[in-house]
Amino acid sequence: xxEDHELVSRAVSLQDAAAFGELVRRHQSHVxxxxxxxxxxxxxxxxxxxxxxxxxxxxxxTYSGRGSFIGWLLKVAYTTFLQSKRKSKRYAEILExxxxxxxxESRGYTVQADEVTDLDRFLAVLSEEERAVMVMSYACGLxxxxxxxxxxxxxGTVKSVIFRGKEKIRTNFDIKxxxxx
Amino acid sequence: MTSKIINMAERLKDDEDRLxxxxxxxxxxxxxxxxxxxxxxxRRQLWLRRMVLPVAALVGAIISFKPLAGLVTMxxxxxxxxxxxxxxxxxxxxxxxxxxxxxxxxxAMCMLGLRALQE
Numbered sequence: 254x255x256e257d258h259e260l261v262s263r264a265v266s267l268q269d270a271a272a273f274g275e276l277v278r279r280h281q282s283h284v285x286x287x288x289x290x291x292x293x294x295x296x297x298x299x300x301x302x303x304x305x306x307x308x309x310x311x312x313x314x315t316y317s318g319r320g321s322f323i324g325w326l327l328k329v330a331y332t333t334f335l336q337s338k339r340k341s342k343r344y345a346e347i348l349e350x351x352x353x354x355x356x357x358e359s360r361g362y363t364v365q366a367d368e369v370t371d372l373d374r375f376l377a378v379l380s381e382e383e384r385a386v387m388v389m390s391y392a393c394g395l396x397x398x399x400x401x402x403x404x405x406x407x408x409g410t411v412k413s414v415i416f417r418g419k420e421k422i423r424t425n426f427d428i429k430x431x432x433x434x
Numbered sequence: 435m436t437s438k439i440i441n442m443a444e445r446l447k448d449d450e451d452r453l454x455x456x457x458x459x460x461x462x463x464x465x466x467x468x469x470x471x472x473x474x475x476x477r478r479q480l481w482l483r484r485m486v487l488p489v490a491a492l493v494g495a496i497i498s499f500k501p502l503a504g505l506v507t508m509x510x511x512x513x514x515x516x517x518x519x520x521x522x523x524x525x526x527x528x529x530x531x532x533x534x535x536x537x538x539x540x541x542a543m544c545m546l547g548l549r550a551l552q553e
Contacts, residue, residue: 268480274473281469282462290460299468306472310479372457391451391458419450 257322265314273313277306280323283393284330290376290388291334305333320402324395328403331385338381371426378425383418390415491548502540509536 255263255272257279263272284305288298309329316325376384382404389395389403397415401408513532 270473270476270480273476274469277469277472278465281465281472285463285468286460289463290458302468303472303475307475307479310476372460375457387454388458391454392460394455419454422454423450 258318261313261316261318261322264310273310276322280326281306283323284326287327287330287388287393288334290372290392291331291381291385293373293376301333301337302330304337305330308333320399321395323393324399324403327389327393327395331403334385375422375426378421379418383414383421386411386414387418494547506536506540509539 255275257276260272260276263269264276281302285299285302288301288305289295292298292301305326309326312329316322376388379387385404386400386406389400390397395403397408397411400406400411404411406414510532513535
């Protein structure tokens with residue numbers, strides 16, 4: 254089986270869509286899971302995942318090979334998520350200006366799954382930034398350095414965000430009594 | 435060395451970290467044609483990008499055909515302004531010199547146009 258790096262160089266140098274398709278097959282689950290946890294909306298997350306992979310295709314030549322490919326991909330996913338948030342915020346502002354009442358801006362983390370899991374409850378108490386960092390760390394297994402690169406935060410900030418997130422979860426829940434999310 | 439120490443420190447997880455990892459863990463999402471869809475979109479984008487230049491060149495050629503024909507006529511008219519003595523000597527050496535001159539001008543213009551389109 255080819256390494257991610259090999260597939261990336263094939264996709265970039267030969268414009269090989271099949272090589273990129275293989276990369277998508279390998280990492281789609283991680284990216285979609287990340288975006289689902291971040292947004293709480295499965296349908297919107299899957300749309301964002303599509304946009305993310307198309308952005309990744311356009312920017313693939315910028316992947317230097319330093320660090321894992323999934324780390325780089327999650328960076329693209331996080332940027333795509335933030336861009337979409339900014340767009341919907343602007344849209345909400347325009348709607349407000351023309352007198353429409355909207356919930357979109359004030360909405361933080363709303364779960365649209367049939368069943369609300371413990372993880373959903375944990376994620377709901379975290380800020381957007383904490384959610385992204387905690388999910389990257391605990392769900393995707395990224396190192397502090399990789400999270401720092403993906404979120405453009407200094408490593409020290411990443412550590413303090415994780416500490417703060419854990420503190421919030423600890424204050425709000427007795428995590429030892431909870432089932433797996 | 436320092437980064438190795440940092441990595442080792444990161445690996446030393448306590449019980450709470452392990453518990454959080456298990457809480458954050460979720461089942462892999464089935465592909466269900468997701469990657470095939472992305473691959474198709476990528477192929478379509480590649481095809482579109484490959485088609486843009488020839489199509490743009492063709493459309494440009496169609497649009498510019500009439501003005502270009504006018505330009506050629508004008509250039510042909512300009513050659514009559516050049517003193518016959520100057521033209522005579524080289525024309526004797528190369529009989530189709532005015533034609534070659536116009537051809538070279540057109541080629542240079544086409545190349546500049548194509549370059550501008552590519553950019």
